[in-house]
Amino acid sequence: MKKTNWLNEFDIKDLALEQETAKTDYDVFEDKNLLDDFRNRIIQELIDNKIVNSDNVSRYINEEINRITDGYDLSGQERNYLFNLIENEINGYGPITELLEDSNVTEIMINSPNEIYIEVDGVLSRDNSVSFINNDHIIRTVQRIIQPLGRTIDSANPMVDSRLPDGSRINAIIPPLSVKGPVVTIRKFKNDMDNIDALIGNGTLTPYMARFLDASVNARLNILVCGGTGSGKTTLLNVLSNFIGNEERIITIEDAVELRLNQEHVISLETKSVNYDQAGEVTIRDLVRNSLRMRPDRIIVGEVRGKEAFDMLQAMNTGHDGSITTLHANGCNDALNRLETMILMGEIELPIKAIRGYIESAIDLVISIERLSDGKRKITSISEIVGFDGDSIELKEIFGFIKHGMTENREVNGEFVFHEYVPRVYHKIKSRGIDTVDDLFEGIIQKEEKKNKKTKSQK
Ligand SMILES: Nc1ncnc2c1ncn2[C@@H]1O[C@H](COP(=O)(O)OP(=O)(O)O)[C@@H](O)[C@H]1O
Ligand SMILES: [Mg+2]
Structure with missing residues (x-):
């Protein structure tokens, strides 16, 4: 994506349609890994500096995107993608925010940072549109979800089973009980x-x-x-x-x-x-x-x-x-x-x-x-x-x-x-x-x- 404008190759009409219908169709990105790398760096920045003031989150995110992607030519769509990911990190439940909101998804299973399965219509499939930075990122996301329920997850409480306000159920198990890394299972309430x-x-x-x-x-x-x-x-x-x-x-x-x-x-x-x-x-x-x-x-x-x-x-x-x-x-x-x-x-x-x-x-x-x-x-x-x-x-x-x-x-x-x-x-x-x-x-x-x-x- 460096210094190219891939958008020109698209018919502008097609693109409008694309934006309207397929917000999760990331295939249109030239290099999703690079985008995810941008995201990771911004999120790491967020964590390191702990500077999220809810009044100007949008401005902050935009500034961060500008800084991190300096020298790259991002399309509007790519920018939106990054913006959403980071906004979900601040105001939502991180990478799985949209899966949680999508009523077609009945189950979400996080096996490792890059291995996420979802159930749609009773059928299980791997979802490659979503990823975490690392194991800590998964644990942090779980912690965010369960904190309002008065629960906590850490090495002293490595296993949590809890119900979210909407009736969905979350189960998380982390090391030392889970050998490889944190494993999270969310069953949505339908x-x-x-x-x-x-x-x-x-x-x-x-x-x-x-x-x-x-x-x-x-x-x-x-x-x-x-x-x-x-x-x-x-x-x-x-x-x-x-x-x-x-x-x-x-x-x-x-x-x-x-x-x-x-x-x-x-x-x-x-x-x-x-x-x-x-x-x-x-x-x-x-x-x-x-x-x-x-x-x-x-x-x-x-x-x-x-x-x-x-x-x-x-x-x-x-x-x-x-x-x-x-x-x-x-x-x-x-x-x-x-x-x-x-x-x-x-x-x-x-x-x-x-x-x-x-x-x-x-x-x-x-x-x-x-x-x-x-x-x-x-x-x-x-x-x-x-x-x-x-x-x-x-x-x-x-x-x-x-x-x-x-x-x-x-x-x-x-x-x-x-x-x-x-x-x-x-x-x-x-x-x-x-x-x-x-x-x-x-x-x-x-x-x-x-x-x-x-x-x-x-x-
Ligand atoms: N009869 C059904 N038809 C379609 N989906 C169902 C049916 N029963 C349950 N489900 C869905 O399957 C998932 C698991 O259901 P649940 O009753 O919790 O299973 P169990 O208690 O056997 O583990 C839920 O997402 C639920 O909405
Ligand atoms: Mg049951």
Whole structure:
């Protein structure tokens, strides 16, 4: 870019269009590395001199740009690019400011200063338009983000998990815990997925399944939602929790508050991790135990990961039915196995059979949600626990999803299925006076009765 004016090569009309439509299309720059180098030097200057007076930031930035790029012929567009980067450094969240603002970006992952991944439409890709100067620059940016939340990150607190005011969640881990350097994961909060219609609309489940889940929550079934990371467990938990009636006293327990319930009577509890030596720590388990003394109608636990699993089951088994939680697992069977392992690791002196019996009597429904290879989320199974034969817990699927393969444009080809039988939980639903799913099961009951009559009369 030295002493050339590349702008002349463009049709002026094209350029106007370019500026209007593609603010992140940096391919038009002749030497983005050089621009980034300018940026780095200005930012370093800023840090070294600590001279940002908010009244004349613009003037200051312009002066700095002039000084640093002296001898280079910058186009207006290149100048703007630099200006924005530096302004974001002062008034925003550094290099990731625009990614944070862009509602199409649902996740931002910083692996190293020059390795940043983003998720758009459920698909992960590397973003080369953004970079940090060095590891310190990443840590400084994180510190800026979490400072207003009263959190701090440094070698004494090398791990932070926190929620931003807009509901997004940030996780940062730095040396010595992260070997290579700081790693930051930001999951943006998208409130367009906070209602069942949105999930039906994008094909996560069918209206029948939605109606069944609504009835199940209202019938106070104990529900376990399982899936992998980012599969949509918390989103689904939020939607399910919003089926709960307005008159109930709901207590939510989470590591970092993500749930947003619309009911009036909601009490949100959040764990406390003070230091990584765990002094003064308040765990999910502590909160579950405490919540039992708070006269809850419902206990919603964001995610069970450990010892709290037993307390949660105990709550479900001692009259606190209608509880809902999530668990990291690949499928319904795996979820039950993991639950078992969590209880075993909690040093509960119970034989394995007793633990399984405990699980069987506590949980009614297990829902599995998946992020398919095309990025779409699907509820791939709604199963009920139908029994325990003294050895293993038996699950039976009510709704499922069958994958047939891939379409030409690499989308997963599949269909939802409803297994025609009358589930055990239907009787629970009926006994609570809920008749909103009668059309699904009454027909099957009548068919079965007819068949039974026929075989009787044949005998
Ligand atoms: N059913 C869905 N359809 C589309 N996007 C979804 C769905 N559920 C969740 N998401 C998006 O996926 C991301 C992860 O969702 P989240 O519920 O936090 O997953 P998990 O709790 O399983 O890690 C969020 O950005 C969210 O907006
Ligand atoms: Mg979650």
